[in-house]
Amino acid sequence: MKKELRVKKNKEFQEAFQKGQSFANRQFVVYSLPKEGQEDFRIGLSVSKKVGNAVKRNQIKRYIRQAVFELSDQIVPGNDYVIIARKPAADMDFFEVKKSLTHVFKVGKVFKRR
Template structure:
């Protein structure tokens, strides 16, 4: 479970003021499915990630499924995730129609684009 306090690599970004700080000061990167705001925090030895899925996207079941898929994708890439950052991931409307594997592929694409994933030797793309 990536949101537990025992695991130091990725922790949740919870407070509204932290979200607002990342939106105001952070750099944004986007693709069709996701927008990511990233703010470097040099004093942190871990990454904090917040998720946002608008009420315009489906019903509560759909929004929660999207958040679960994103959390699982982050857990999947946790060992390669950059530390010392605050990050907010916003899901756009097209994510509601994606399968888990399509969402994972698109999440990986936008994470690489924003330089949050460290390159692996198996990554040819």
């Protein structure tokens, strides 16, 4: 993902946690925060040390980034999304991660209407 399409600063994460709307399933929690005057959506990732070692955490983040990239044409622009991976995400392969994220996004009505 390009640098400008990522949530990086702690302040931005905290704002999403406090003011954003959250929705979740067993593997992921997603916070959505509308941003005025923002053309694209931005993604922030958080994977706790409880989930696994550094190799596993980085693998989960790569899977999430790729899944979001593949779903990007369906996601509503103009929002910040912070995705938090829970412990069960460590045992999933890419296709399961993508399926689970799709489910969470549908629950949160993140996808564009057709």
